[in-house]
Amino acid sequence: MTVRRASGTESADHRSLHERIAADLRDEIMSGDLAPGAKVPSTARLKERFDASSATIQKALQLLKDEGLVVGRAGAAVTVREHRQRTMRPAAYTAPVRAGERFRWLAEAEKHGGTARSRLLDVAEAVPPADVRALLGLADGETALLRRQILTIDGEPVEVVASYYPLDIAGGTAMAERRAIRGGTPTLLAELGFPPRVSVDRVSARIPTQEQAAALELPGNLPVLRTLRVVHTDGDRPVEATVMVKAGHLYELQYEFTPDTPPN
Incomplete structure (x- = not known):
């Protein structure tokens, strides 16, 4: 061929x-x-x-x-197999939720059927990857707060998420504690005075690392979808940068755009 x-x-x-x-x-x-x-x-x-x-x-x-x-x-x-390919809409779960509501990712995932769960893997100060440091404006070797979790649907791992936050924002808050945050970090950031205003995604297809392949229980050498997201608050300040990795053969991302109105 x-x-x-x-x-x-x-x-x-x-x-x-x-x-x-x-x-x-x-x-x-x-x-x-x-x-x-x-x-x-x-x-x-x-x-x-x-x-x-x-x-x-x-x-x-x-x-x-x-x-x-x-x-x-x-x-x-x-x-x-039934219901294997899932379309995820990132814009649907980036905003804060109202009091008593679940984290938007879980609610959105369950609209397709199944039971969605989030399991916290790690909370620690860590040096982010170079592309994350650049988005957060950190110097080489500078640390940020890392919250790493794995998201599952019906017990199957679907996404590994590593989120990084500037220490002057996240230090000493509930984000620095090893526990789930009701409503997710977008809600807590808004409560702390840093509401998310603009999110920018960079999506690429990559061969998974050993850690990613093991966490997602991937067969063979299939690619993953890697989304690098930065969230800005008022004044265009970056408050969160997240690396999200999901199986490329099972998921697609849907983005919706409204064309800009041409200037008069």
Whole structure:
């Protein structure tokens, strides 16, 4: 199997055949051409389509089973697993909540079905990654308050979240305590006089680190979606920078934009 460059020259896809077949089927599942509950084409049809052996087709299907995208057993029909792909709307859970309301991420996740939970992994002073330091305006080696958690749906890990806060804002507050914050940190920041005004996301696809792969229980070498978010309060001051990592084959992000009105 080859792919053609814009110049007309051909470049070989160096992945093994079963990985390439899995990639094509994965794309059809993610795009909805193979909808939840639909039967995957039979081994005979896939053999003809991809000019591959039965063993190669079975290896490709096993990859998709390991990823949780399809279910089935040898000799039986393989079907696309229900409710595996989730569309997350980041803008829906960045604002503070009213008294008594749950953290918006949990409420939004449960709109798709399932039970969402947040588990706090760590609270400590730490030196953030370089891109986070740059967003918070920290010097090399300067520390911030780190709150790291893992988010789950029906007990399955879906996102690892590492949030960093300037110490002059977070130090000595509930954020520095190893406990959950009702309503989430956006609500607490607003109560402290630092309401979130503007959030900026940078999203990239990456191969997961060892720690991320283990935390998210990822099969194989699948990419993750990494979102780097900075939250600004009044005066354009950065008050939070967060790195969020989720499985790239199970989630997509939806952003909504309103076109600017052209100047008169």
